[in-house]
Amino acid sequence: MKIAVAQIDVVAGRPDLNVKKIIHEIEKARQAGDQVIVFPEMAVPGYLLGDEWENGAFVADCQAYNLDICAATTGIVAIWGNIALDDTRRSEDGRIRKYNAAFVAQNGRMVSTPVIKTLMPKYREFDDERHFYASRKLAQDAEKPANDFINPVEVTINEKVLRLGIILCEDMWSDDYTINPIEILLAKDADIIINLSCSPWTWRKNLKRHSVVKDRIRHHPVHLIYANNVGIQNNGKNIFLFDGNSTVYHPDGTIMKVADDYTEQTIRVDIMNDKHATVNAPTVSDQKDIEELYNGLVYGIRKFMAPFPSRKVAIGLSGGIDSALSVSLLTAALGAENIYAINMPSRFNSQTTRNAALQLAQNLGIHYTSIPIQHAVDHTIEQIDGAVFTRMNGSDAREHVSLSPLNKENIQARDRGSRILAGVASALGAVFVNNGNKTETALGYATLYGDVNGALAPIADLYKTEVYALGRYINREREIIPQTIFDIPASAELSADQNVDEGKGDPILYPYHDKLVRAFVEFRLDPEDILRYYHNGTLAQVIRCDQAIIDLYFKNATAFINDLEHKWRLYKINIFKRIQAPPIIAVSKRAFGFDLRESQNGFHFTRKYLKLKDELLKPV
Structure with a gap:
C-alpha cells in the first residue's frame, strides 16, 4: 500500500490557501500512484486561532471546504484535519458544538463520519476544551464507555479492506490521561495507526516522540504514520514554530522515513514493502540543540x-x-x-x-x-x-x-x-x-x-x-x-x-x-x-x-x-x-x-x- 504524507505549511486563518495546497498535493499523489495521502491536524483552518473559533461564519466556511477536498479524491483516499460542526447541539458556552476532527474521503465521497479528537490538551499554549467537544465527552453524555466512540475507519484498497486507526495529535500522548486511544484502536484490529498532528517544536520533542511511538505499538506491532505541518502560528503574544518532522514508523517503532525540518515536503512509502531501510533517530547533543535553536x-x-x-x-x-x-x-x-x-x-x-x-x-x-x-x-x-x-x-x-x-x-x-x-x-x-x-x-x-x-x-x-x-x-x-x-x-x-x-x-x-x-x-x-x-x-x-x-x-x-x-x-x-x-x-x-x-x-x-x-x- 503506497502512502503519501503531505507535510504542508498550514497558514492559520487562511482555509482558501490551505485547501488549494491540499488539492494540489492530492493530484500529485494520484499521479505518483499513491493510494492514500495524509495531511496534518487542522490542515484546513490552522490550529492556534484563539477566539476566532467563535466566529460562526469563519468556522462554517472552513467546514464547507471539505466538499472541495472530497471532490478531488477520485482514485485515492485522502485523510485531513478540519473543524466539524454539529448545529443541532450546543457546547457549554452556548455556541454551536465544534469538533477537532479528521475526515476520510475516497472516490468523491466521505468514507465515514468525522473522527473526533479524544484527548484535549489544556496546558501551555493549548486550550482545546475552550473551543472543541471531545469524543470522551460524547461518551459521557451518552453514558457509554469511551471505547464505543473510538473505532477504526474501513477503506477498500486493491479490493482489500483496510482498517485505519486514525487519531489526532494529543491522542498519542496519553500517559497522563485515563484513556489510551491507540490501545483501543489496536484492540479493535486497526491495521495501521495514523496520527494527524499540529505539534509545535519544543526542545528535544522529536526524540521523546520516537520513544512514545515505540511504546504505544510495542505489544501490537503495526505501522504508524505521524503527519505534522510546518510554518508558524501566532496567537498575538507568542509565535510557535512548527518543524514538521513527519515520520513513518516500522511496526517495531524504528523509523522508516522522516521529512526534513521546516520544509514543505511529501514523503512516500509502500508500507507493505519490507525493502524500506531503517533511518536512525537523530542523535541528541548540545551541538544539535543549538543548531535547532538557531534554525x-x-x-x-x-x-x-x-x-x-x-x-x-x-x-x-x-x-x-x-x-x-x-x-x-x-x-x-x-x-x-x-x-x-x-x-x-x-x-x-x-x-x-x-x-x-x-x-x-x-x-x-x-x-x-x-x-x-x-x-x-x-x-x-x-x-x-x-x-x-x-x-x-x-x-x-x-x-x-x-x-x-x-x-x-x-x-x-x-x-x-x-x-x-x-x-x-x-x-x-x-x-x-x-x-x-x-x-x-x-x-x-x-x-x-x-x-x-x-x-x-x-x-x-x-x-x-x-x-x-x-x-x-x-x-x-x-x-x-x-x-x-x-x-x-x-x-x-x-x-x-x-x-x-x-x-x-x-x-x-x-x-x-x-x-x-x-x-x-x-x-x-x-x-x-x-x-x-x-x-x-x-x-x-x-x-x-x-x-x-x-x-x-x-x-x-x-x-x-x-x-x-x-x-x-x-x-x-x-x-x-x-x-x-x-x-x-x-x-x-x-x-x-x-x-x-x-x-x-x-x-x-x-x-x-x-x-x-x-x-x-x-x-x-
Missing part, C-alpha cells in the same frame, strides 16, 4: 515577516551581545539588504561598544547609521526636571518634579525606542524590533516603551547565557560578532556605573539568575521551594547550576535570601511590562505571553517560606 529562530523571524508589505527591519545596535545576536538572526532570516541598524550613543556609551557595533555591521554588510541621543535626552530632562504641578482646588499647593538617576536612565531608553527607532522605521516603511532577553524580561530590567516595544521580540525566550552561546555558534566558521562583544561585561550603558571599559555592567548575576528565573518560569518553583532546596543542599542540582557559582555569589544565608526575595519581587511586579511586550518566538519549555498565563497579583511569601527563613537566619 528555529531564523525560520520564525522569516515566517513572521512574510505577511508584512515590506521585509525591512530597523533595529538598535548598541555593541552589546543582545543586539548583536538579534541583528545576526535578522540578517540570516531576511537578508542584509533589509536590515537597518542604528547605533544611538549617549555620553555613557563607550568607544569600545560603538566600534564593535560598526564592525558587526560591516561584517554582516547591513545598512548602518549612528544617531546620537544626548542632546534630545538633555532637553527632555530639562523639560521634566523641575516642572511644577499646581493643585487646582483653590489651595494653590505646588509639587516639584525631580528626576532620579533611574528616571534619567529610562529617558535614554525611551528616546532610543519610542523616538528614534519608531521614527526611522516609519520613514523607511519598516518595522522595528527589540533586543530584550528572557532574564531581563523576567526581572523587569527593561524600560516600557524603550526596550519593551516594537513588532517582535526575537530573543525574548532566550536566557542571557543562551544568548552568548548562540552568539558563539554564529561565529563557528568565522568571526561575525566581534570578540570584543564577548569580552566586555553585559551592560546597558545608561550611567557611569555601567562603564564597560572599567569592567562595570548589569546588576544581574547571569550564570545564577538565569537558572533562578528558569526555576520560576519553567519549573514553576516558588521561593518556598528554592529556599528548601538551598537549606538541604540540593538547589544546584535542582536548578542545574554549578554549586561553585552559588557559593561565589552568596557567602551566607542572609545574602542568599535577600537576593531571592528581591528577584521574586521583581519577577512578580513586572508582569505589566510583559503584558505590553510584542510577540515572542517561543523556543523554551515555557515562554512569556500566552504560553505562561500571568496575573498581576503582586508578590507573596508563603508561611512555610517565612518559617524556613526564620530558621535559617536564627543566630547560632
Whole structure:
C-alpha cells in the first residue's frame, strides 16, 4: 500500500490557501500512484486561532471546504484535519458544538463520519476544551464507555479492506490521561495507526516522540504514520514554530522515513514493502540543540515577516551581545539588504561598544547609521526636571518634579525606542524590533516603551547565557560578532556605573539568575521551594547550576535570601511590562505571553517560606 504524507505549511486563518495546497498535493499523489495521502491536524483552518473559533461564519466556511477536498479524491483516499460542526447541539458556552476532527474521503465521497479528537490538551499554549467537544465527552453524555466512540475507519484498497486507526495529535500522548486511544484502536484490529498532528517544536520533542511511538505499538506491532505541518502560528503574544518532522514508523517503532525540518515536503512509502531501510533517530547533543535553536529562530523571524508589505527591519545596535545576536538572526532570516541598524550613543556609551557595533555591521554588510541621543535626552530632562504641578482646588499647593538617576536612565531608553527607532522605521516603511532577553524580561530590567516595544521580540525566550552561546555558534566558521562583544561585561550603558571599559555592567548575576528565573518560569518553583532546596543542599542540582557559582555569589544565608526575595519581587511586579511586550518566538519549555498565563497579583511569601527563613537566619 503506497502512502503519501503531505507535510504542508498550514497558514492559520487562511482555509482558501490551505485547501488549494491540499488539492494540489492530492493530484500529485494520484499521479505518483499513491493510494492514500495524509495531511496534518487542522490542515484546513490552522490550529492556534484563539477566539476566532467563535466566529460562526469563519468556522462554517472552513467546514464547507471539505466538499472541495472530497471532490478531488477520485482514485485515492485522502485523510485531513478540519473543524466539524454539529448545529443541532450546543457546547457549554452556548455556541454551536465544534469538533477537532479528521475526515476520510475516497472516490468523491466521505468514507465515514468525522473522527473526533479524544484527548484535549489544556496546558501551555493549548486550550482545546475552550473551543472543541471531545469524543470522551460524547461518551459521557451518552453514558457509554469511551471505547464505543473510538473505532477504526474501513477503506477498500486493491479490493482489500483496510482498517485505519486514525487519531489526532494529543491522542498519542496519553500517559497522563485515563484513556489510551491507540490501545483501543489496536484492540479493535486497526491495521495501521495514523496520527494527524499540529505539534509545535519544543526542545528535544522529536526524540521523546520516537520513544512514545515505540511504546504505544510495542505489544501490537503495526505501522504508524505521524503527519505534522510546518510554518508558524501566532496567537498575538507568542509565535510557535512548527518543524514538521513527519515520520513513518516500522511496526517495531524504528523509523522508516522522516521529512526534513521546516520544509514543505511529501514523503512516500509502500508500507507493505519490507525493502524500506531503517533511518536512525537523530542523535541528541548540545551541538544539535543549538543548531535547532538557531534554525528555529531564523525560520520564525522569516515566517513572521512574510505577511508584512515590506521585509525591512530597523533595529538598535548598541555593541552589546543582545543586539548583536538579534541583528545576526535578522540578517540570516531576511537578508542584509533589509536590515537597518542604528547605533544611538549617549555620553555613557563607550568607544569600545560603538566600534564593535560598526564592525558587526560591516561584517554582516547591513545598512548602518549612528544617531546620537544626548542632546534630545538633555532637553527632555530639562523639560521634566523641575516642572511644577499646581493643585487646582483653590489651595494653590505646588509639587516639584525631580528626576532620579533611574528616571534619567529610562529617558535614554525611551528616546532610543519610542523616538528614534519608531521614527526611522516609519520613514523607511519598516518595522522595528527589540533586543530584550528572557532574564531581563523576567526581572523587569527593561524600560516600557524603550526596550519593551516594537513588532517582535526575537530573543525574548532566550536566557542571557543562551544568548552568548548562540552568539558563539554564529561565529563557528568565522568571526561575525566581534570578540570584543564577548569580552566586555553585559551592560546597558545608561550611567557611569555601567562603564564597560572599567569592567562595570548589569546588576544581574547571569550564570545564577538565569537558572533562578528558569526555576520560576519553567519549573514553576516558588521561593518556598528554592529556599528548601538551598537549606538541604540540593538547589544546584535542582536548578542545574554549578554549586561553585552559588557559593561565589552568596557567602551566607542572609545574602542568599535577600537576593531571592528581591528577584521574586521583581519577577512578580513586572508582569505589566510583559503584558505590553510584542510577540515572542517561543523556543523554551515555557515562554512569556500566552504560553505562561500571568496575573498581576503582586508578590507573596508563603508561611512555610517565612518559617524556613526564620530558621535559617536564627543566630547560632
